[in-house]
Amino acid sequence: MLIDAQNLCVRFGAKRAVDDVCLSLARGGRLAVVGESGSGKSTLGKALMGLVARPGIVSSERLEIEGRDMRSALPSQWQAVRGRSIGLMMQDPRYCLNPVMTIGRQIAECNAPTPVEDCLAEVDLSPGIAKRYPHQLSGGQGQRAYLAMVLALSPQLLIADEPTSALDPPLALQMMELIEKRMQARGMALLLITHDIDLARRTCPRLIVMQDGKAVEELASGAEPKHPFTRRLIACVPRLAC
Amino acid sequence: MLSLRNLSVAIGGHRLVEKVSFDMAPGESLGLIGPSGSGKSTILRAVAGMIDFTGEILLMGRPLAAWPRLERARLLNMVFQDPYGALHPRHSVARALAEPLILHRMDDREQRIEEALMAVGLPLDVQTSYPHQLSGGQRQRVVIARALMLNPRLLLLDEPTSALDMTVQADILDLLEGLKSSRGLSYLLVAHSLPIVTRLCGKIVRMDQRGEPDLASHGLLN
Numbered sequence: 001m002l003i004d005a006q007n008l009c010v011r012f013g014a015k016r017a018v019d020d021v022c023l024s025l026a027r028g029g030r031l032a033v034v035g036e037s038g039s040g041k042s043t044l045g046k047a048l049m050g051l052v053a054r055p056g057i058v059s060s061e062r063l064e065i066e067g068r069d070m071r072s073a074l075p076s077q078w079q080a081v082r083g084r085s086i087g088l089m090m091q092d093p094r095y096c097l098n099p100v101m102t103i104g105r106q107i108a109e110c111n112a113p114t115p116v117e118d119c120l121a122e123v124d125l126s127p128g129i130a131k132r133y134p135h136q137l138s139g140g141q142g143q144r145a146y147l148a149m150v151l152a153l154s155p156q157l158l159i160a161d162e163p164t165s166a167l168d169p170p171l172a173l174q175m176m177e178l179i180e181k182r183m184q185a186r187g188m189a190l191l192l193i194t195h196d197i198d199l200a201r202r203t204c205p206r207l208i209v210m211q212d213g214k215a216v217e218e219l220a221s222g223a224e225p226k227h228p229f230t231r232r233l234i235a236c237v238p239r240l241a242c
Numbered sequence: 243m244l245s246l247r248n249l250s251v252a253i254g255g256h257r258l259v260e261k262v263s264f265d266m267a268p269g270e271s272l273g274l275i276g277p278s279g280s281g282k283s284t285i286l287r288a289v290a291g292m293i294d295f296t297g298e299i300l301l302m303g304r305p306l307a308a309w310p311r312l313e314r315a316r317l318l319n320m321v322f323q324d325p326y327g328a329l330h331p332r333h334s335v336a337r338a339l340a341e342p343l344i345l346h347r348m349d350d351r352e353q354r355i356e357e358a359l360m361a362v363g364l365p366l367d368v369q370t371s372y373p374h375q376l377s378g379g380q381r382q383r384v385v386i387a388r389a390l391m392l393n394p395r396l397l398l399l400d401e402p403t404s405a406l407d408m409t410v411q412a413d414i415l416d417l418l419e420g421l422k423s424s425r426g427l428s429y430l431l432v433a434h435s436l437p438i439v440t441r442l443c444g445k446i447v448r449m450d451q452r453g454e455p456d457l458a459s460h461g462l463l464n
Contacts, residue, residue, distance in 0.1 A: 036407040037378065139278065168278045168434045195407055236412035238437035 002027045002157055002189050003048060006062040010043050010052055010213075017043045017056070019213035025189055027156065032192040032200035032221075034233065035210035041193045044210070045159045048191070049086055050078030066156065083110070087155035091162035093142030097134040103145045104130030112152035119148045123178060140171040144178070151182060158183070161193040176203060197233045209233065243268045243396060243428050244289065248297035251284050258284045261297070262455045264447055268395065271422065271429040273439030276449030282432040285449075286398045289430060290320050301396075312346060319389040323401035325381035329373040335359075335384050336369035342391045358387040362417060379410035386417065390425075399431045403438065415441055 003025045010018040018040045025031050035041040047058045048065075050073065063070045065081055073081075082088075090096050098106055107116045107130070117127045123144040134142055143163065150158065160179060164172035176199070183190055194200050200207050201221040209217045209230045217227040225231050244266040251259040259281035266272050274282040288295040291306060291314060299306040301317060309317075322328045329338055339355045348354070356366055362383040373381055382402065389397055402418070403411040419442060421427055433439050439446055447455050 036409060170277060197408070232409055236408040238411075238415070238435055238441060240437045240440055 001025070001064065002029070002066060003191075004062060004064040005048065005060055008044070008047060008060040008063065009058070010040070010047050011057045011059075012055060016213050018047060021208070021210070021213075021215045023048075023208060023215075025157065025191060028183075028187045028189055030183075030190045030192070030204040030206070032194060032204035032207045033210060034194055034197050034200045034207055036195055038212075039210040040213040041210050042161050045088070045161050045191065045193050048159065049082055049088055050075075051082075051088075083150075083153045083155065085155060086157045086159060087150035087153065089143075089147060089150050089158060089160045089163050092166045093137075093139065093146045094134065096146050097142060099134050101133070102130065103132055103134070103137070103148075107145075107149050107152055110149055110152045112154075114152060119152045120145075122151055122182065123148045139167055140175065143167065143171075143175055147175075147178070147182075151186075154186065155188065157189040157191060159191045159193065162195065163192075164199070165195070196237075197230075198237045243270065243302065244430065245300040245303075246285070246289075246297070247300070249285065249288060249299060250296045251281065251288055251293060252296075253293070259288070259295075262447070262449075263297075264445070264455070266396075266428055266430065266445070269426050269428055270445065271427075271431065271443040272445040272447065273429075273431045273433060273443035274447050274449060275433060275436060275439055278434075280449035282449055283400050286320065286400050286430060286432055290318065290398055315342075316346065316392045317394055318396040318398060319392065319394045320398040320400065321382075321385055321389050321402050324405045325378060325385045326373070326405070328385045329381060331373055333372070334369065335371050335373075335376075338373075338384060339369075339388050339391060342388065346392060348392075354391060358390050361390060361421065362387045377410075378406050379413060382406060382410075382414055383417065386414075386421075390421070393425075394427070396428045396430065399429055399433075401432055401434070404434065411438075418442055 001024055005023045008018055008021045009016060021044055033041045033044060046052050052058050060071060066085055104116045107119050112119065116130050120127060120129055125141065125144050129141065129145060137145060164175050167175060192200060192203055205221050207219055207221060208215045209227065211229050217225060217230045219225060225234060247263050249259060249262045262285060264272060274285060276282055287293045289299055301309060336355060339358055340351050343351045343354060359366055359368065364380065364383050403414050406414060415438065422429060429442055431439060431443055449455055
């Protein structure tokens with residue numbers, strides 16, 4: 001098992017941002033975590049990477065990453081997991097890329113064995129992008145450049161936190177196709193964190209639906225939802241009215 | 243209600259919108275869709291009188307420039323994408339809603355504010371709240387209420403739901419649909435999502451990357 005988290009909690013004072021969530025993902029597997037703003041889905045992703053900062057407190061009955069118990073892991077052990085075992089892709093490349101460093105230097109900073117040009121080719125970007133700064137890229141190019149950095153270290157799992165919500169629909173579709181292509185080529189697992197239940201059902205065979213920090217339902221993508229909140233999320237997806 | 247004749251917008255030598263023409267009858271709504279950078283929001287800003295343009299914009303058959311500013315502001319109003327950025331953080335809801343009434347020297351402010359809050363489904367006690375005390379959906383309802391204060395005929399909606407959660411988006415779409423039929427409003431709506439546009443608008447203009455309208459889709463969808 002790549003990730004095995006049982007009864008995972010993240011507390012900020014009296015508030016439980018993540019409340020007793022169980023999650024497991026095999027190598028090459030795909031799982032989506034769906035919920036609205038404040039449901040705890042991004043905090044869950046951060047907890048799986050040891051990125052919850054104080055005053056947040058993470059606790060769990062079990063938290064294993066590639067078979068290693070991470071419950072009392074030292075910062076250096078988390079550092080070893082981040083990037084190499086788990087790569088994190090966030091919503092908006094503008095906040096993830098260093099604005100005063102060229103894309104090529106940022107990729108080279110990962111100390112990956114792959115040349116920068118090959119990293120860019122992996123995400124369908126031309127070698128010329130290496131000389132550009134983040135503000136010189138479109139939103140879609142920025143997101144690809146960031147994905148190139150994440151993939152440079154060949155992680156076993158990609159946590160994609162709203163990877164397409166800052167992009168317009170055609171670019172979002174291209175980005176998801178690119179992620180799927182890279183996943184298949186590398187046998188990489190995907191944990192997709194999204195508010196878009198339609199995207200989650202199209203991309204992953206299994207979903208966890210979160211509300212107020214709790215996993216209210218775990219279901220197969222094609223299964224009929226039982227929880228009223230899951231049903232409401234599905235009903236709220238806009239459909240063509242013509 | 244609104245006619246655009248060969249509307250073009252260029253800023254700093256860069257052409258953002260190229261020869262866009264369409265007509266909207268009173269009560270009719272039109273959706274502008276297209277990729278980022280195709281000039282959708284620029285068209286809205288031109289109609290709102292916020293930027294210079296070439297070509298012609300006719301509001302109720304009269305050129306936009308011929309309308310006195312305050313009179314024009316009573317006829318059309320704008321709802322922006324991000325309610326966080328559209329409300330003054332240190333003004334209460336009551337103060338935000340009173341702003342257009344003060345500018346237009348209108349009386350019965352308390353009554354008008356209460357009516358607007360009821361129209362958008364907000365409780366009256368929200369008046370004393372500040373934007374940071376409201377949820378995203380409540381904030382967008384306040385922005386819509388403010389746009390309705392002067393009883394406009396046309397609302398310019400720039401991605402009014404894209405900053406909101408799915409369930410909140412569904413509520414705001416229900417609200418906009420209800421207001422459209424109860425007040426006979428016209429919407430000029432910018433959105434990325436075709437399903438949202440078809441829900442609110444009978445007409446669609448699809449913009450391409452060059453800021454030009456795709457005339458093939460310029461027609462009735464339903």
